[in-house]
Amino acid sequence: MSGVEAFSAVEVIAAKRDRHELSDPQIDWIIDAYTRGAVADEQMSALLMAILLNGMNSHEISRWTDAMIKSGERMNWSMLDRPTVDKHSTGGVGDKITLPLAPLVAACGGAVPQLSGRGLGHTGGTLDKLESIPGWRASLSNDEMLAVLKDCGAVICAAGAGLAPADKKLYALRDVTATVEAIPLIASSIMSKKIAEGTAALVLDVKTGGGAFMSDPDRARELARTMVNLGKRAGVNTRALVTAMDVPLGLTAGNALEVRESVEVLAGGGPADIVELTLILAREMLDAAGIRGKDPETALRDGSAMDTWRRMIKAQGGDPDAALPVAKESVVVSAEASGTMLSMDAMKVGVATWRLGAGRSRQGETVQAGAGIEIHNKPGEEVTKGSPIYTLHTDTPERFARALEILTNSVVIGPMPASGKVERLPLIVDRIVD
Ligand code: URA
Numbered sequence: 001m002s003g004v005e006a007f008s009a010v011e012v013i014a015a016k017r018d019r020h021e022l023s024d025p026q027i028d029w030i031i032d033a034y035t036r037g038a039v040a041d042e043q044m045s046a047l048l049m050a051i052l053l054n055g056m057n058s059h060e061i062s063r064w065t066d067a068m069i070k071s072g073e074r075m076n077w078s079m080l081d082r083p084t085v086d087k088h089s090t091g092g093v094g095d096k097i098t099l100p101l102a103p104l105v106a107a108c109g110g111a112v113p114q115l116s117g118r119g120l121g122h123t124g125g126t127l128d129k130l131e132s133i134p135g136w137r138a139s140l141s142n143d144e145m146l147a148v149l150k151d152c153g154a155v156i157c158a159a160g161a162g163l164a165p166a167d168k169k170l171y172a173l174r175d176v177t178a179t180v181e182a183i184p185l186i187a188s189s190i191m192s193k194k195i196a197e198g199t200a201a202l203v204l205d206v207k208t209g210g211g212a213f214m215s216d217p218d219r220a221r222e223l224a225r226t227m228v229n230l231g232k233r234a235g236v237n238t239r240a241l242v243t244a245m246d247v248p249l250g251l252t253a254g255n256a257l258e259v260r261e262s263v264e265v266l267a268g269g270g271p272a273d274i275v276e277l278t279l280i281l282a283r284e285m286l287d288a289a290g291i292r293g294k295d296p297e298t299a300l301r302d303g304s305a306m307d308t309w310r311r312m313i314k315a316q317g318g319d320p321d322a323a324l325p326v327a328k329e330s331v332v333v334s335a336e337a338s339g340t341m342l343s344m345d346a347m348k349v350g351v352a353t354w355r356l357g358a359g360r361s362r363q364g365e366t367v368q369a370g371a372g373i374e375i376h377n378k379p380g381e382e383v384t385k386g387s388p389i390y391t392l393h394t395d396t397p398e399r400f401a402r403a404l405e406i407l408t409n410s411v412v413i414g415p416m417p418a419s420g421k422v423e424r425l426p427l428i429v430d431r432i433v434d
Contacts, residue, residue, distance in 0.1 A: 016050035031067035052182035068192035071166035075198035085289035089205040092245035093350035099262035103308035106153025108294035115159040132256035132369035136318030201288035209246030211346025244425035254372010327370030327393035348410035
């Protein structure tokens with residue numbers, strides 16, 4: 001450390017430990033000093049834990065987010081002749097919605113500058129999914145990103161090192177200090193990147209239920225409200241949907257399997273829940289962007305969304321016609337009884353997918369493109385003893401045992417409830433616009 005610092009990290013930590021509001025200069029300083037290495041990891045860890053335990057008010061969260069944005073570049077798309085609009089999902093099992101959604105919204109007149117991440121833990125990452133397409137490249141320069149956006153109306157690529165570098169350091173530290181779960185820290189982490197990305201409008205898909213980061217719907221609502229507030233304060237037209245993640249989305253989890261399902265949606269087919277959520281989010285995005293008179297359902301039916309997808313994949317070196325990787329080995333899991341499927345544990349399916357090799361446990365690990373799970377029946381459907389429930393895929397069969405272990409009791413089969421309906425969260429749990 002060199003030079004005279006404006007504050008002492010110990011004083012800032014003590015202030016939050018004692019439940020005081022942090023001042024604007026304290027927040028600006030600690031984020032800047034931590035990013036340039038003048039505050040040690042152990043000091044920031046203590047502050048993060050104090051924030052997790054004692055919280056931050058809305059002014060502190062907003063200032064903290066601004067300081068994170070200012071730690072790096074803020075992108076600007078004002079040269080485009082279409083309104084920019086993006087979507088962010090807090091992540092769930094089988095959540096491949098970005099793949100059909102970005103080209104669909106572009107086909108309806110939006111410009112979608114989507115900076116995405118890789119998966120960590122039980123939820124998959126959009127870039128990992130797209131990288132299963134032979135030749136497709138996630139890393140683009142800002143000029144390349146602009147060229148793809150101008151040509152195709154949508155670009156999905158990796159966030160460069162210049163975007164909210166404070167978040168990169170903070171997120172890595174939170175991961176190893178049990179401080180990921182704090183709403184002020186999650187909200188500022190997500191929104192600093194989305195605001196720095198330069199989109200004019202944003203729709204947040206905040207997942208809730210057993211397979212989500214925020215299993216409790218009230219906590220998911222609070223996170224959604226906090227993020228909508230941050231977006232609005234920064235001049236981004238932001239709204240949020242709180243959506244169901246008690247059951248996996250669609251019928252696949254795993255990288256290439258999810259690309260295949262997304263292409264089915266773009267071809268006018270695909271599972272009903274994926275199609276429904278894609279259309280709901282597309283309408284919300286078009287509305288937030290002020291684009292009127294375009295029907296996303298027509299763009300799925302008339303092939304224009306598929307044309308945009310193909311152009312977008314080609315523009316990033318991918319071959320939309322190439323065969324997707326298929327795992328070398330597979331195992332079928334069958335129903336142990338006949339009856340109605342009453343539930344399917346999304347978290348267990350997510351963890352099994354990860355254990356099969358589709359996800360990573362540490363930053364930088366490689367993932368298997370073909371690994372994952374195909375789901376043959378969903379809750380509410382009738383199954384017969386011995387009929388297939390899941391097909392598991394991996395290149396490394398020694399992974400099957402641990403995946404099968406977590407899938408034990410992941411579905412409940414029994415008689416149809418007297419109500420004639422299986423209890424599930426509604427697809428859209430809540431909508432938060434202000
Ligand atoms: N995703 C992020 O980018 N940040 C978080 O804190 C949690 C999820």
